[in-house]
Amino acid sequence: MTVSIWQQAHRRRELAYDVVVVGGGIVGCSTAYWLSREHPSLQVALLEAGALGAGASGRNAGFVLQGTHTDYHSDTRRYGTRTARRLWAFTRANRDLLVSELRGTAFGWHSDGSVTAAGSDEENERLRASVSALRSAGAPVIHLDASETNDRLQASGFHGGLLVTIGATVDPLRLVHHIAERSDADVYAQHPVRRVLWREQAVHLVAPTRRFRADRVVLAVGPSLPTLIPATSAYVRPVRAQMLATAPAETPRVPVPVYSHNGGFYVRQLQDGRLLAGGGRHPHREAEATDTDSTTPAVQATIERYLHTYFPWTPPLEIAQRWSGTMGFSPDGRPVVGRVPGHPEGVFATGFTGHGMGYGFRMGRLLATLVADDERPKSFDLFAASRFEAPEAAAPHDASQTRSE
Ligand SMILES: Cc1cc2nc3c(=O)[nH]c(=O)nc-3n(C[C@H](O)[C@H](O)[C@H](O)COP(=O)(O)OP(=O)(O)OC[C@H]3O[C@@H](n4cnc5c(N)ncnc54)[C@H](O)[C@@H]3O)c2cc1C
Structure with missing residues (x-):
């Protein structure tokens, strides 16, 4: 030229x-x-x-959550009480500024809460142990037992959960x-x-x-x-994350975004009935330490298995789209x-x-x-x-x- x-x-x-x-x-x-x-x-x-x-x-799931990628109990152990509390306050301020500064209708803002769901008794105990410290830090949280969690999410197999009433979702793009x-x-x-x-x-x-x-x-x-x-x-360091979207389900069943298995999986349902699910990286860590933009059958199968296990009404839903994105992970x-x-x-x-x-x-x-x-x-x-x-x-x-x- x-x-x-x-x-x-x-x-x-x-x-x-x-x-x-x-x-x-x-x-x-x-x-x-x-x-x-x-x-x-x-x-x-x-x-x-x-x-x-x-x-x-x-390319992300559009969850606007408070705290770090893990539970508050683990954060206090890892970073100390004061730092964990300040991190929570920072992310709370992030959420509140999105509301006070911007026009939510322009980016699909919904804030009906979020649930961190436990994939094991041990995770559930950590969530339960977070409650009083979170409340004293001013965080609006409610612990749900296994049946409350599964009923609320129309799910099966979760061991309990933490409802954060101010959790939110957006259309991130x-x-x-x-x-x-x-x-x-x-x-x-x-x-x-x-x-x-x-x-x-x-x-x-x-x-x-x-x-x-x-x-x-x-x-x-x-x-x-x-x-x-x-x-x-x-x-x-670069870490790949993969997601999928199903065809629309006829009825809305997952009322709030779900983050589970120590952040290893996440699910939300859009207004039009489509389910978004992602994560599934932990059994495939080495392969996912990359900035290559592509999906893999192994991780996608892990996500599908998770979706079908914990949300047993989902197997008939066709998978309509699969994608990936590169995240930056810090050492701590x-x-x-x-x-x-x-x-x-x-x-x-x-x-x-x-x-x-x-x-x-x-x-x-x-x-x-x-x-x-x-x-x-x-x-x-x-x-x-x-x-x-x-x-x-x-x-x-x-x-x-x-x-x-
Ligand atoms: C599949 C997936 C699901 C996720 N789900 C969630 C979620 O639900 N909630 C959540 O909180 N987080 C989620 N994340 C993580 C979240 O998306 C990231 O933490 C966040 O987007 C990081 O934002 P950033 O602006 O730092 O980086 P990026 O969004 O990566 O932006 C960096 C930009 O810089 C540009 N760039 C790079 N190099 C150059 C250059 N040399 N010159 C000019 N431009 C350049 C890139 O093109 C890019 O647009 C998810 C991530 C993925 C991939």
């Missing part, structure tokens, strides 16, 4: 912005939104390699678009950033057909972060946020560990504060990448100021 002088000049011209956000998923779009909302004088660009929501944000539209950012889809160059107090971003210059940059590229910043490779299950090593004008967030819809909108606010101000936002320490560094290396970070967003 030939190139005209106009096209050539267009390609050479560098577009200048105050802040460039790279990555058009829930985290990048939310950051662009909050930059517009709280720092309206800044010129912001949002660069996305494909279409908005091309990654996990446009419409949410991503809605957030991007509500920001004032200039959106450049089909602009994969190939290189990030740090020069003369500015960041230069090189995409195949355009170059950008920014004072600051936010990298919200999910599991692709190490390809742009190799020094972050310890913070995130918590998102990882930080400044690019050696380049404080660059900020990144990755490693949402299968739970980014539960964090993303609130995380965008945190990132907007982090990149626009030189101070640390209030919840930054929950996610700071410095937790993986030697204590001496973390010291300069800890000395910086903290501010409330």
